Amino acid sequence: MSEDERFDSTVSTTCGYCGVGCRLEAHTRDGRVVSISPAHDGPANEGHTCLKGRFAHQFTRSRERLTTPLIRDGEGFRRASWDEAVALIVSELTRIKTTHGPDAIAGLASSRATNEDCYAMQRLIRAAIGTNNIDNCSRVCHSPTSFAMRRSFGLSGATGSFSDIDHADAAIIIGANPTEAHPVVGARIKQATLRGMRLVTIDPRQTELADYSVLHLAPRPGTNAAVVLGLAHVLVRDDLIDTNFIDQRTEGYDTLIELLHAYEPDAVESITGVAAERIEAAAHVYGEAEDACLLWGLGVTEHKYGSEVVQLICNLALLTGKVGRTGSALLPLRGQNNVQGSSDMGALPDTYTSYRSVEDDEVAASFEAAWGVPLSRRKGLKINEMFDAAVAGELKAMWIFGEDVAQTDPNVAHVTHALESLEFLVCQEIFENATSAFADVILPASAFLEKAGTFTNAERRFQLVAPAIDPPGEAKTDFEIITTISRALGHEMGWSTSAEVMNEIAALTPQYAGVSHERIGRKGLQWPVAADGTDSPMLYEHEFTLPGGRARLAALPYKPPGDAADDEFPLILITGRRLQHYNAGTMTRRTLNLELQDSDWLEIHPADAARLWIKTGDHVSIRSRVGRIETVARVTERIEPGHVFTAFHFPEIRTNLLVGSSVDVNTGCPEYKVVAVDVRPVSEEAARTPALAGI
């Protein structure tokens, strides 16, 4: 029931767009969501939300929603019953498993789905199929953050909460544009600067927050490591470090100092293009602050050495002792609503819940005991390795749930080749998309407003998700789909509600021991959660979660990115988000947000534009080493000469055709942020038909 006479019901839930984790009140009338307002007690949003969370819910009632299972029929699809679809999936997966072994099958869980959905999916792949070939889309965004924070500090998550921003005297934001990509945190940062927080932005683009910063550094794409090493050099040189903290709580200082000698500001300037005095000034803003936060986004991670740069960022906090107390937090801005949780839940090829290795016999044995089946001790394939294995003919079947890999993953031509090479592809989606075009079975699933469970936001906070409306037609919740098919495959999971899934997760995972839906309530729980329900808004107050309790300072030198401008491809393309849209645009393009922004454009500096005879509104061709697309130019001084920028929300533009196969050295996260391109005007209307290089 609702107190408001206009609504039939009001349901408190958690936003399904970005990783901020705004708590929402979804108001319904006649079985539809008619309005969404922010929950005033939402810990991350405190009564605020953005135009995506508040307004972009119309997609739930789009006529294009999948409402019945679809089975391939020649070039197209035919409608099918659930019984028929499930039977086909079971017979095909069984056939492939019998013929080629369980490792010929792989699954992708989704960072858009709930913790319970992701946990169920990894259990299905591990227990019902018998392989560790399970991954999720955090692979392509923040897997380097997860890897690096585990290396440097011990745990894979923010060290504090967004509220630390309110208590910080200074902050550095690297490779993130929160006022567009994480608008509620962006607004919070902006308000903090208006109250006097000294902000340093480091980004090749002049972002909106750069206008509110005391200092904006615009390094060449791919040179973040040099910038951060330069900051560390100045912190040490000018004695802005906390030697007590370094002595008592870290290791690796001596090795780091030797490395830092080489990163004098002048040397850093020649690598990054950032003036030496600006590096020095930025280090002083951070080093002189009593409390300061470090925030970063995909502009740090989506690089060949992204996971190393995150470790170098952690160094800054360790050198100055700015971690583990109010106002001094490291806050990675997680891209999707459940990027944190999908990985926490073990939807990864090398780890069970809370990042415990599949090679750890004791951990694997605990899951074997709970699930009653033997489990593989061999690491599975990462997303990019799955595609390679499919092309090589080793991977025969995939089950992709809530991810449009053919639009959002890099090197689209390669992904397409992989999908075509599979014998059997299941897509579990709310809409048909570029990936489902290759499917053998498409299962109609549910959106976040239609299901129950939990998401974990960028502050490590479990928050409840509750259904405001029913899935359309015969569409089912992901929980129901996965448990039904697992049962049909002969592995009964034994749950009837998502709350029971969480109870199993808590029982098998010491770090989440005290988590239950009841305890999460309206205020959430930030992991680790002790058995008595005590949660952890702040990490590392007294010790780090590494052997000896000491954090590791990383001595990692700058290395050039995987792609570089040359005579043929003289400009560097960076990609990112726009305020009005969200990732592949599957949801936001089916709302009136399209009226606020109906197409994309290429941002180019006036100097480059003049040289290429391009003006705002001109159609341009963008060609990289692997593909070519067309779009419209917008000349702007908010980007540096030599760089161009576009988003990836519009399938007709297919930006990711341009991105090659370079990936992070440790995690396989694609290098979306450095692509050498050639831009030139095209005389006629943009073809809107993407072309591949050499075709």
Add this chain to the structure above:
Amino acid sequence: MRVAVDGREVEVATGATLLEAVRAVGADVPTLCFDERQMPFGACRICLVGVAGAPGPLPACTTPCREGMVIDTHDATSRRVATAIVELVLSELPVAPAAHTELARVAASLEVGEPRWRGATHPSDHDERHPYLAFQHELCISCARCVRACDEVQGAFALTATGRGFTANIAVGLDAGFLESTCVSCGACADSCPTDAITEITLLSL
């Protein structure tokens, strides 16, 4: 420090307002221009309370507590003034506020019905050019909650108070509508508005 509200003593932090003290003991005074997400503004004078020794009613939302203050939320003068203000506010509106609005709830709590004074009312002035946000200027009571939501919560600075007296209202950007302003469509203004002057397009037909 300690203060007393309606005879109940309560410990409050230095800098706490009378309104915080009132809420701390579980009592209530109606508010209209107050929004917990924004800095106290003190524009509407609905939250008036009596304070022992004060020459007249004081606004609870902006007045800081002092040691030993004796606060009376039932003070007759305060309620009479607040009621008259709400009645005057209602008298300028061309239609009664919808039942779900904060203004309607405040009027009900003060038992203000049909205003006794029937003078000029604001002429209808609707702007529905934005895909989500509707502005019904005739319902604006100039409480400035939308302006403060835009400034203090979002930081888009798209809204401005304009005009004086009876013509006081809110302009979006250079009065050319949301789409032609620095608005980022976050909807914080609509969420805070106590009269539906700014609301969602889809809610207009419900």
